[in-house]
Amino acid sequence: MYTSKKHLFLLFLTAILAVNKSFGQTNVKIDSNRVRKSFVLQLGGGFGSYTAVVHIKPPALSGSIRRYSAVGTIRLMWYPSYRLRFGFETGYTDFYSYKVKNGNTTGSLHLSAVPLLFVFSMQVVKRVNIYAGIGAYSEATHLNYDGTLVSRALVLGSNIALSYTWQLSDRLGIMAEAEWMNAYDTRDASLNLQTKLAWRFLQWR
Amino acid sequence: MRKIMFISLYVCTLFSCKKTYEVVMPDTSRWELFNDPAALPLAATARNALEGVYSLSQGSDVFGGLAAIKWSYIIEGGDSLFHLSGFFGKDIAYFVCEGRMLNGSLLFNGYWRKMVSTETGIVHLAIAAGEGAALLLGAHPVVTPGSIILRGQFGQGQAVPNQDITFSYNRKLNSNPTPFQVAAHRSGGRTSDLLPVSENSVAMILKTPEFGSTGIEVDVRYTKDGVPILYHDNTLNLREVQKSGLVGPIENYTYEQLSTFVRLVHGEKIPTLREALDAVVYQTSLSFVWLDTKYTGSIAPVHAIQQEYIQKAAARGRVLDIVIGLPGEDQFNQFLALPGYAQVPSLCELGVDEAEKINAKIWAPRFTEGTQNELVAREHANGRKVFVWTIDEPEFIARFINDGHFDGMLSNFPSCVAYNYYVHQ
Numbered sequence: 001m002y003t004s005k006k007h008l009f010l011l012f013l014t015a016i017l018a019v020n021k022s023f024g025q026t027n028v029k030i031d032s033n034r035v036r037k038s039f040v041l042q043l044g045g046g047f048g049s050y051t052a053v054v055h056i057k058p059p060a061l062s063g064s065i066r067r068y069s070a071v072g073t074i075r076l077m078w079y080p081s082y083r084l085r086f087g088f089e090t091g092y093t094d095f096y097s098y099k100v101k102n103g104n105t106t107g108s109l110h111l112s113a114v115p116l117l118f119v120f121s122m123q124v125v126k127r128v129n130i131y132a133g134i135g136a137y138s139e140a141t142h143l144n145y146d147g148t149l150v151s152r153a154l155v156l157g158s159n160i161a162l163s164y165t166w167q168l169s170d171r172l173g174i175m176a177e178a179e180w181m182n183a184y185d186t187r188d189a190s191l192n193l194q195t196k197l198a199w200r201f202l203q204w205r
Numbered sequence: 206m207r208k209i210m211f212i213s214l215y216v217c218t219l220f221s222c223k224k225t226y227e228v229v230m231p232d233t234s235r236w237e238l239f240n241d242p243a244a245l246p247l248a249a250t251a252r253n254a255l256e257g258v259y260s261l262s263q264g265s266d267v268f269g270g271l272a273a274i275k276w277s278y279i280i281e282g283g284d285s286l287f288h289l290s291g292f293f294g295k296d297i298a299y300f301v302c303e304g305r306m307l308n309g310s311l312l313f314n315g316y317w318r319k320m321v322s323t324e325t326g327i328v329h330l331a332i333a334a335g336e337g338a339a340l341l342l343g344a345h346p347v348v349t350p351g352s353i354i355l356r357g358q359f360g361q362g363q364a365v366p367n368q369d370i371t372f373s374y375n376r377k378l379n380s381n382p383t384p385f386q387v388a389a390h391r392s393g394g395r396t397s398d399l400l401p402v403s404e405n406s407v408a409m410i411l412k413t414p415e416f417g418s419t420g421i422e423v424d425v426r427y428t429k430d431g432v433p434i435l436y437h438d439n440t441l442n443l444r445e446v447q448k449s450g451l452v453g454p455i456e457n458y459t460y461e462q463l464s465t466f467v468r469l470v471h472g473e474k475i476p477t478l479r480e481a482l483d484a485v486v487y488q489t490s491l492s493f494v495w496l497d498t499k500y501t502g503s504i505a506p507v508h509a510i511q512q513e514y515i516q517k518a519a520a521r522g523r524v525l526d527i528v529i530g531l532p533g534e535d536q537f538n539q540f541l542a543l544p545g546y547a548q549v550p551s552l553c554e555l556g557v558d559e560a561e562k563i564n565a566k567i568w569a570p571r572f573t574e575g576t577q578n579e580l581v582a583r584e585h586a587n588g589r590k591v592f593v594w595t596i597d598e599p600e601f602i603a604r605f606i607n608d609g610h611f612d613g614m615l616s617n618f619p620s621c622v623a624y625n626y627y628v629h630q
Contacts, residue, residue, distance in 0.1 A: 057447040060465050096450065102465045109466065111450040139452045146461040151453035153440060186452060187443060 038079045038203035042175060044196025045072035050096045052189040062101035069094035071192045073179070077121060085121040089133055089159070090114060093181065095188045100145060107145025113188065114138040115181060117159055131161040137183040157183040165198060173198040228399040231316045231327045231363055239314040239329070244305040251311065252276050252287060252304070254346040257374050258628050259355065264370030269295030272372060273627035277414035280488045288415045289313055292624035296321045297599060299620040300328050301415045309334040311341065317359055320398060320618055329366050330357035337374070350375055378627040386493045386613030387622045389418035390595055391437055392481070395617050396445065396470045403469035404445070405435040407476045410484045417623025420493025421485070422530070422615055425478055425507055426500050432460040433478035433507055437499065445469060478507065482514040486523065493613070495552055497530040504529060504539045508549060528552040528566055552592070557584060565589065572596045576609035585610070
């Protein structure tokens with residue numbers, strides 16, 4: 001069972017340590033690339049697999065639970081002159097969906113999530129970046145049974161991601177990214193594989 | 206290298222798990238002697254005479270020195286199912302057993318549990334013919350101190366019982382001319398206390414008499430289509446229900462949607478208020494129901510159901526108080542909008558002035574206000590009962606029973622309230 005407090009603390013600790021480490025590197029050799037400050041937009045999509053350990057138990061399940069879905073995310077990152085980068089991530093994914101049958105009545109449900117995450121990022125080795133985000137997921141139940149409705153809830157959550165970037169030009173790159181999204185209160189999680197376009201749309205020295 | 210180590214440590218910690226606590230109900234079906242085809246149900250006279258305060262000469266290090274032993278029953282399929290419960294003073298421990306008689310002895314088979322931990326196990330008890338069984342099986346048993354000896358063993362988890370426990374009859378249970386209500390929170394207890402059934406479920410209503418409850422508090426909300434149901438929290442969440450994909454306020458959903466998609470943590474359906482009161486009236490001997498108003502809006506639909514079930518209980522010759530709980534100003538004002546509100550049985554959690562204004566049947570101050578004996582006496586003089594809520598700390602439960610003059614107490618641990626009330630002299 002995962003605990004939200006632990007995750008929040010760890011993410012906070014990670015950010016503090018990373019900031020301290022970055023600010024403390026007075027003797028680090030800074031190349032021209034790092035001195036350059038910029039905003040980078042990362043936009044892409046791919047495939048997500050629902051990976052939460054808590055089982056879904058719909059009492060009137062008809063067929064199986066579909067755990068795979070398309071996922072799309074957009075991330076706006078600020079690359080400052082030091083190592084730790086900051087940004088905001090949002091997007092859309094369906095965690096899972098299923099159908100029910102109750103007597104002669106059938107229906108369906110899918111649970112979607114929009115991440116609203118404040119993201120930290122750091123380059124680990126050349127072209128490889130890690131991301132850790134914290135914030136919330138706006139989850140929505142889309143129900144089609146005894147009428148249709150959308151019911152929403154804001155759930156604390158986090159993400160972590162690892163990306164590899166092929167630089168196409170000074171401003172453009174292609175990223176391959178594996179990302180784990182985790183919503184705490186509802187214990188929903190998914191592992192996503194995405195390809196993204198990274199666009200350094202604003203830069204200055 | 207340090208960077209990789211840091212990342213590895215971070216990922217390991219992030220993905221690590223904490224211990225999940227659970228209580229696995231012991232399998233009590235394996236005692237061959239108890240399962241003997243010749244074993245018969247106990248006679249009513251034997252059951253009644255067995256109730257009392259007992260001293261423990263063995264097992265007191267685990268359970269404490271005294272136990273309040275009491276019967277409860279529910280009705281299932283037209284049959285009465287009796288359970289013998291023992292409530293202890295240490296670690297909010299209790300046992301629940303079924304009883305039978307065999308070859309002149311009385312046998313009791315069940316489980317014990319400590320609410321302060323996950324400790325539980327099987328318990329086997331017996332009263333030999335020469336140690337009280339012959340007396341209890343007589344036509345008019347007169348029980349005196351030491352005249353009943355209850356011996357047996359208890360074990361840990363699923364293990365065969367191997368630790369001795371012995372009870373000796375000490376005295377009668379405490380009883381007052383005006384009964385004290387041992388009122389159980391959330392229809393019997395919280396799911397988070399690792400009980401075998403879910404809070405605010407029919408199964409819990411049928412289980413809670415075993416914990417010593419004489420009454421219950423239930424949380425009432427409306428579904429989108431106006432059906433009063435039992436549910437505590439504002440939203441559907443995994444503390445109360447199994448994962449189903451339904452999120453957000455429970456009021457967003459119709460009863461049909463909830464009934465089809467949602468189950469409580471232990472698999473029960475979210476009950477309607479009618480289903481819950483049906484269980485109370487037709488399957489238990491509970492004498493008090495507190496309908497805690499968790500909704501905003503008109504109280505009229507709940508009032509109609511309240512009146513209907515008061516009449517149903519009366520038709521069965523039952524003494525059953527069903528009161529509408531008023532926890533805040535909004536609900537209080539809604540209550541004032543009911544025609545003839547002063548005649549509607551209610552429980553007011555606000556001040557005594559508000560309780561008097563609506564002629565509440567019960568005034569229910571929060572326990573943090575203290576025993577307030579002068580105000581309690583004033584309300585008693587006004588013909589009003591006074592309940593205190595919600596006390597779970599054993600030391601406070603004992604203090605409020607010993608020093609206060611309340612007519613009832615709401616707790617998540619009714620077995621602890623039962624112990625302290627019944628052993629009180």
